[in-house]
Amino acid sequence: MNGEELLLMIPGPVPVLPRIRKAMSRPMIYHRGNEFGELYREIVDWLKLIFQTNSDVFVLSGSGTCAMEAAVGNLLRADTPVVCIVNGKFGERLAEIGRRYSANVRTVEFEWGSAIELEAVKAAMDETQPGVVTMVHNETSTGILNPAEAIAKLAREYDALFVLDCITSIGGYDVPIDRWGVDIAITGSQKCLGAPPGMSAISVSSRAWAMMDNNSNRRPYYMDLIAYRDSFDKLQTPYTPALPLFFALHEALEVIMEEGMARRVERHQRLADTVRDAINAMGLSLFPRLNEISAYSNTVTAVSVPDWLDDASLRAGMMARGVVVAGGQGRLKGRIFRIATMGNITEREVSRTIQALESTLKEAER
Numbered sequence: 354m355n356g357e358e359l360l361l362m363i364p365g366p367v368p369v370l371p372r373i374r375k376a377m378s379r380p381m382i383y384h385r386g387n388e389f390g391e392l393y394r395e396i397v398d399w400l401k402l403i404f405q406t407n408s409d410v411f412v413l414s415g416s417g418t419c420a421m422e423a424a425v426g427n428l429l430r431a432d433t434p435v436v437c438i439v440n441g442k443f444g445e446r447l448a449e450i451g452r453r454y455s456a457n458v459r460t461v462e463f464e465w466g467s468a469i470e471l472e473a474v475k476a477a478m479d480e481t482q483p484g485v486v487t488m489v490h491n492e493t494s495t496g497i498l499n500p501a502e503a504i505a506k507l508a509r510e511y512d513a514l515f516v517l518d519c520i521t522s523i524g525g526y527d528v529p530i531d532r533w534g535v536d537i538a539i540t541g542s543q544k545c546l547g548a549p550p551g552m553s554a555i556s557v558s559s560r561a562w563a564m565m566d567n568n569s570n571r572r573p574y575y576m577d578l579i580a581y582r583d584s585f586d587k588l589q590t591p592y593t594p595a596l597p598l599f600f601a602l603h604e605a606l607e608v609i610m611e612e613g614m615a616r617r618v619e620r621h622q623r624l625a626d627t628v629r630d631a632i633n634a635m636g637l638s639l640f641p642r643l644n645e646i647s648a649y650s651n652t653v654t655a656v657s658v659p660d661w662l663d664d665a666s667l668r669a670g671m672m673a674r675g676v677v678v679a680g681g682q683g684r685l686k687g688r689i690f691r692i693a694t695m696g697n698i699t700e701r702e703v704s705r706t707i708q709a710l711e712s713t714l715k716e717a718e719r
């Protein structure tokens with residue numbers, strides 16, 4: 354089976370449409386010239402529409418984690434009190450990055466797969482009086498959608514800045530950054546935007562700039578957002594941009610503009626509903642344990658591996674049928690598998706995945 358035939362239903366990298374792949378083979382251009390400036394400006398304008406923000410937005414030549422570190426590393430001083438909300442691997446990663454920059458990181462932890470409870474977050478905020486709060490919107494490791502609007506509101510009440518990892522929500526969900534009051538939002542190219550891996554985008558509010566401009570602490574060099582802001586005045590990036598990926602991102606955003614965000618969000622919802630219905634119909638269980646302020650993710654569905662089944666052979670069975678699904682990460686290895694419905698996936702790929710799962714399960718039962 355070669356790479357062309359395998360259907361990637363993992364939560365990034367997602368399959369990339371031929372027209373987006375083709376964009377990467379364009380000849381290189383001068384990255385300090387007008388042509389690049391036009392390309393960058395258009396990319397940023399489209400991203401602002403998708404983020405629903407009037408804040409500054411930049412594109413970083415680095416995967417999602419690069420934007421996570423840019424957000425946290427530029428804001429924190431060595432003693433900034435930070436509350437990091439953790440209910441999965443990526444929430445934990447934000448806390449790990451936070452600890453590299455501040456000695457005053459307080460985590461509010463929930464079991465992976467469990468919902469965030471506001472009372473526990475409030476208690477941690479009372480205790481810590483944070484300058485910054487971090488959370489993952491769509492926790493990809495567990496398939497749960499966390500309550501971004503409620504936490505943004507809480508952060509405002511405590512006069513803290515809110516950093517939201519939207520790496521697997523922006524482009525697949527309606528994420529109104531400004532209306533919710535998110536100070537820094539980040540996303541990755543290889544997820545709901547449907548572009549190849551290797552790029553990320555970040556929005557920075559005026560409140561976040563005020564904190565960064567006063568930060569005399571050591572900040573990241575390569576991901577120095579002030580350098581990004583200065584370069585943007587000339588429609589440039591501070592260092593050589595990953596040009597083929599910029600070409601691809603531009604094309605991927607054009608695809609999004611053609612579809613329209615409202616239809617895209619509706620498609621993500623519909624495809625996730627189809628996957629969840631099929632999972633329930635097959636007698637399997639969805640992994641997340643929800644409360645009234647959380648939801649199953651529309652971009653990645655996490656399924657518990659039943660006792661009678663082995664995760665590795667399930668995924669091997671899927672692979673033999675040409676479909677790649679993801680296993681669990683970290684402590685969830687072997688306990689769950691994950692089916693992504695993000696980017697430019699259609700009903701066709703979803704039904705191929707469901708058929709492959711049905712036939713794999715049938716074979717395992719025999």
Ligand SMILES: Cc1ncc(COP(=O)(O)O)c(C=O)c1O
Pocket residue numbers: 364365416417418419421443489491492493494518519520521541
């Ligand atoms: C929610 C979330 N945050 C951060 C990351 C890290 O992104 P990357 O692997 O692109 O560095 C991922 C990747 O899966 C993610 O899903």
